[in-house]
Amino acid sequence: MKKIIIILLSIASLSVNAQIKVSTKDSLKTDSANLLALPDTVKHLKTAWQSFIPPAAFITYGALSFNVKAIRNLDFSIDKEAQKDHPGNLFPVENYLQYAPIALVYGLNFAGVHGKNTFIDRSILLGMSEGIFGLVTYGLKRSSDRLRPNGADRNSFPSGHSGSAFVAAEFIAQEYGEKSPWYGVLGYTCASATAVLRVYNHKHWFSDIVAGAGFGILSTKAAYAIYPLFRNKLFHDDKSNKQTVIMPTYSEGVVGFVFTKQL
Numbered sequence: 001m002k003k004i005i006i007i008l009l010s011i012a013s014l015s016v017n018a019q020i021k022v023s024t025k026d027s028l029k030t031d032s033a034n035l036l037a038l039p040d041t042v043k044h045l046k047t048a049w050q051s052f053i054p055p056a057a058f059i060t061y062g063a064l065s066f067n068v069k070a071i072r073n074l075d076f077s078i079d080k081e082a083q084k085d086h087p088g089n090l091f092p093v094e095n096y097l098q099y100a101p102i103a104l105v106y107g108l109n110f111a112g113v114h115g116k117n118t119f120i121d122r123s124i125l126l127g128m129s130e131g132i133f134g135l136v137t138y139g140l141k142r143s144s145d146r147l148r149p150n151g152a153d154r155n156s157f158p159s160g161h162s163g164s165a166f167v168a169a170e171f172i173a174q175e176y177g178e179k180s181p182w183y184g185v186l187g188y189t190c191a192s193a194t195a196v197l198r199v200y201n202h203k204h205w206f207s208d209i210v211a212g213a214g215f216g217i218l219s220t221k222a223a224y225a226i227y228p229l230f231r232n233k234l235f236h237d238d239k240s241n242k243q244t245v246i247m248p249t250y251s252e253g254v255v256g257f258v259f260t261k262q263l
Contacts (some may be wrong), residue, residue, distance in 0.1 A: 038181075052221070053216070053220075055213070055214040055215075055218045056218070058210045059211055060200060060214075061211065062157065062158060062207045062208065062211020062212075062214065069197060072207070073193060074207075075205040077093075078199065078205075079149045079205060080201050086200055089201045092201060093197060094161050094194040094197040095161070096197055097165070097193060098161050098162075098165035098168060098191070099164075099168060100168070101168035102168045103164075104172060104186070105175050108176065113179070114174075115176045124231075125174075126171055128223035128226070128227060129170075129220040130167055132166065133216055133219035133220075137160050137212075137215065140158055141155040141156075141157065142255075144157040146205075148204065153176065156203075156205060156208050157207070157211065158208055158211040159203075159204040159211070160194065161195075161198050161203075161204075162194060162195040162204070162208070162209040162212035163212035163213065163215050165191035165194035165195065166188075166191045166195075166212070166217050166220075167171065167195070168187060168215070169187035169190065170220035171220050172184060172186070173187055195213060
């Protein structure tokens with residue numbers, strides 16, 4: 001089981017070190033009293049192409065587990081070792097730990113430590129990241145039909161908890177990585193711990209959590225790459241004073257956004 005922890009913690013090092021640091025003088029300046037500020041543009045994703053190699057490798061590894069016997073046997077071996085170390089399930093800390101990086105991002109912002117984007121843009125980016133991951137995960141869980149280690153159902157591949165945790169880890173790396181790489185390291189450490197606990201609690205195979213990590217990271221990267229393309233076009237208009245307004249809403253337990261644009 002120590003090998004699992006070492007492998008997953010290496011994900012933090014690979015992913016965080018592969019990020020390109022953007023000059024802090026280009027950082028978006030915000031005021032804590034102006035959380036709903038909506039500037040004309042958001043910065044495009046600035047990431048080294050090498051940073052896409054680890055998540056792509058994780059997804060490939062997970063996919064190969066369906067056809068490569070050695071990888072599948074490693075799943076069984078790791079699960080057996082985990083159950084030998086901890087015969088009973090641990091308290092499901094991962095249910096909460098997966099959201100720790102997200103809570104830290106908003107906590108830092110409210111404390112006056114501002115990240116790359118405003119509150120609104122950041123929230124939309126997070127929603128897009130989770131949405132992309134959710135769509136991919138839902139489809140794969142239905143089509144892969146893999147039985148969980150505990151036999152509860154056939155929705156084992158990929159790991160939703162692990163993927164969601166790595167969505168959050170990449171989220172904090174994108175928002176605060178240019179201030180300090182340690183924010184990303186902290187986020188990826190929480191995500192790795194979440195993934196390990198899914199194996200310890202007999203909920204997922206090792207290949208499930210590795211693939212989940214890959215899909216989670218890529219989902220957030222995709223959101224940060226796609227969002228500026230339509231966001232800047234939608235809100236930026238040099239030739240007029242047309243107004244665009246976006247506000248958060250809450251109705252009957254449903255949180256959302258209202259968007260209006262003057263034509």
